[in-house]
Amino acid sequence: MDKATYTITFFHPQATQIEVNKGRDLLSAAVAAGVHINSSCGGDGVCGRCKVIIKKGDVQSEPSGRISMLERQKGYVLACQSTVHSDVDVEVPAASRLELDKISEQDLKLLRLKGIYSEASDIDKGKRIIAKDIFAHGPLATKLYLELPAPSLTDTVSDLERLYRAIRKIKDIPIIQTGLTNIKRLGRLFRESNWKVTVLLGKRNGTVEIVSVEPGDTSQRNFGIGLDIGTTTVSGQLVNLNTKEVLATKATYNKQATFGSDVISRIVYAAEGEGLEKLHHAVIDNINAIIEALVQELKINLNDVNAVMCAGNTTMAHLLLRVDPTFIRKEPYVSTANFVPVIRAAEAGIKINPRGLLSCVPGVSTYVGGDITAGVLACGLNRTDKMTMLIDVGTNGEIVLGNQDWLVSCAASAGPAFEGSGVKCGMRATAGAIQRVAISPGGETKVVTIGQAKPKGICGSGYIDCLAELFQKGIIDRNGKFSREKLDARIRMGEEGQEFVLVFKQDADCDYDIVITEADIENLKRSKGAIYAASSILLKKLNLGFSDIEQFYIAGGFGTYLDIDKAVTIGLLPDLQRKKFSFVGNSSLIGSREILLSSEAKKEAEAIAKKMTYLELSVEHAYMDEYVSALFFPHTDLSKFPSVKTK
């Protein structure tokens, strides 16, 4: 008998049920049920990340090249391409789950020590950057413990003015703001706490606000979150606002990827029905999950998290605040706000102290956001007298060129491949991710994973190593194609063309072989080509060349290390003296934290955003030529890469 509605039970691994109409696709049903399934193409059936296993029931699926024969036999389907025609039980395999990954203990220790992602390793040819501490301490939220004099018949100043008077004895603040919520509580609070209170002061747009008042001395409990909101990855860092200590860092894939893998597809999606709402909630869920995981790990009360500083590209900042991003992609490409005032985190849906503050690092333009401002600040690019280039490799690849006198930026659509997204066995740089690859001339393959865990997939730096090794060992050609003749145990024909096996499943922490496919290589080649071309054009516009660059910073979520030599080998980076390069890790997150901790840094960030100019690549005709030339390993013109040519 045909029913109008069916029950889907998702096992992820706990069971979640939802009633749906006949013919509903599994991906949208999962979203509606609050079950998170990876997806980066927005349901087009292209990315192949939303694989689920049908355990029971009648599901009709469009055929997909993303499902191997073996997988099909096991019941795998793409959730976005499958509609329900009976009650069904669906298993969401670990690889398809959008989960908050835990950073390994070892990495955590490292991060706590350094406060940054970057770390030198024996094979890292770049310099490492130690967290700078050049800005005066002055966090977005500060606490003051006050022992107020109790009122008497000769001192009858009101409760609020008593509080102001005590604050001004310690700090010179002419204008103090207070909301009604706090005023309502003062009378009882002061008397019940015997006039001993802790006041939380927040910096809000040129004035100081009494954010909240608590009984007793809670001045030691003052924490903040630095956030980097990337198109593909969301990272958060818990810091002690009093001591500047970095306590923990967590990252997760941006749940918005379910609705589109790049900013343009998300802006399009935002205009559809509840699209903006969904995108907003997706990233807020991410942020809340990260914050919750951070405070649970450190056993901190969520109410003691008083401030959040957020760095993200302009579209991410709009979606975070639920501001319509429509006009970002309409000529003349104008955003609603690059400088966003400080608001209450709760206004955006972020769960910390209900009166805690949310600040966004100011952006430069529609396509160069606060993440780049933060990155420039973190690298000190705006303070150096050396000609410096910063490349931030993300879904949008942004490039900044300049020094203390001027700053120019541009952005290129690089795609999420180097973040481990949109590639077959890609994953973020967390425990179990392959981050180093060595292939012997005989084809013997060794991998090193983050946290020395059993391999689960490949992160950005692993792909760079892998590409360089495959290229140098002659397994792929300059165009990125496998030579058909070289088939062996590792080089084989897969469902999507030829592929190379890095780890067989018996040695892996997943039930498939970890491979890099020809399609993956094509994807990675486009990413590196876009970034190289953009850097190249930016220099040309300023009548400069790569040889004029004295310092070169590489930022991005590749992993905890990046082998500069190999990045040059594949043509992601130009062939310069290796000592000029520094891998700075997630510079956006580092900058975000610095701005959270210092109003001096905040001022400098504002100056950077105002000072930096933006070059729109889409109107540069030479860009496409440069891009096509860069779609080779390392480049069409080998003379640009003398050290690679020599090898």
Added chain:
Amino acid sequence: MDKATYTITFFHPQATQIEVNKGRDLLSAAVAAGVHINSSCGGDGVCGRCKVIIKKGDVQSEPSGRISMLERQKGYVLACQSTVHSDVDVEVPAASRLELDKISEQDLKLLRLKGIYSEASDIDKGKRIIAKDIFAHGPLATKLYLELPAPSLTDTVSDLERLYRAIRKIKDIPIIQTGLTNIKRLGRLFRESNWKVTVLLGKRNGTVEIVSVEPGDTSQRNFGIGLDIGTTTVSGQLVNLNTKEVLATKATYNKQATFGSDVISRIVYAAEGEGLEKLHHAVIDNINAIIEALVQELKINLNDVNAVMCAGNTTMAHLLLRVDPTFIRKEPYVSTANFVPVIRAAEAGIKINPRGLLSCVPGVSTYVGGDITAGVLACGLNRTDKMTMLIDVGTNGEIVLGNQDWLVSCAASAGPAFEGSGVKCGMRATAGAIQRVAISPGGETKVVTIGQAKPKGICGSGYIDCLAELFQKGIIDRNGKFSREKLDARIRMGEEGQEFVLVFKQDADCDYDIVITEADIENLKRSKGAIYAASSILLKKLNLGFSDIEQFYIAGGFGTYLDIDKAVTIGLLPDLQRKKFSFVGNSSLIGSREILLSSEAKKEAEAIAKKMTYLELSVEHAYMDEYVSALFFPHTDLSKFPSVKTK
């Protein structure tokens, strides 16, 4: 058959029904039903203002001296003293209704012309004060119409910064605040309005905020409300913020009177269960009713009312904002806030433009509030080199003494009699209120009402005239007692002792004779005694006497005129040269409006509140002696009133 619940139908005059449990009292049932019945004793059966007529059904009432025999025959009961024992129909007579009184056309014209309540009349011996205009125009909320340049590929500054840039072209505002709500709307708003918008700027605690942004040119529509929130009377004035024009004024009794007639009984009530909530909602209902009536009369859209300035005593300010007033009456008598930051009116429940602002005139101390600050400002007491006294006759009688160099204040509990509350036929100074009374030696009585309407009751100035006439014609003695022998048609024995008939019901706009009773006289005597004693003590504390006063301002809601001679005759005012006196009407409302219209005036109000010192009378032993001496007409010591003695 006994039912658990009964239906009460209130006719006021439209019918409103409510289901109640057996035994519920009619006053609380009326409050629950949203039917407003006057009450000033808080349900103690003392004030007699909550008279209703039982038309049908079984009601059990406690006997009350406030109900005359005749009234009892007609079915009158006190709502607070009556419980229901069947379904009942209850008529709320006009005199018991808490209604927003309309000020007569003539008075309105006057108010529009002068912007103030005061007006000279042929029998007014005081000077009149014309609305001053000494402060630079700079209202709490201003509007700017902007034609923004549309963005282009060479001008891609974001929407928000585009708005800031345009504002800063016109006004030098370094820090502009904006909330997320406005930012969210900008993108679409700018494009749909073709970049022509009106921005509403508000002054908030030392910074300027973009309150709202509207499409097109709405700059001409910018209105504000000046409020005086008295313990007994709430008054509001609608002004054009652009032109400073006063458009209309309305007043009503404070609905909080249902829960207690003075601030102390309300503070006590606030601590009981939902007491604070009820008191807060009562005054907010008053304010919203006044504002709605004002905008309806002037055919103004409520959304174009952008700012409210409120002056009230400290307890009223606390209750307005729903701030617990408990500690005001606990030693050492400290309020929660005398300087309240500007908030959004909606935060307090006031219905204007949802993003419009609410500001409170700063207060001096627990018992001298923003109404007195506003009054001092309105009279220019803080700017004069003459020794000046301001007496504000309200439920709390406040007195200020000083000049440009110093200001001292005190407060005395005077009761609401001069506001027409707590007296048998009292009413506010609106159309139909007797404001002038003349009694010929033969006992012939003439009355003049506000608006020349048929008399309905007696307002403050009417009572002063009446007392002076009764005393001068020997109908009452110096102690305020009727001589028992003098009974005639007008002087008769009433239910509450002797009474004097001012108007027989056939000539009145009510179905009873308009009388002044011995109890009323006792009440009024105490009011005038408290105020005279307080002024006297304040002077003594400063080693001064009444003869040192060069200017004397009398403020209060007596009516549109006050006969100074008669106020001296009864001993409310000291016996000084009449030219020293000025009746200033509702100086709190005038000051509130001035502060609403000028940030210069606001600064001056802050300076006044900081400068003024406060004398606590309750700790002055001499006060009680002075008070007892003043409980005579005009005073125990006739030598203090030579002009009265002569007559």
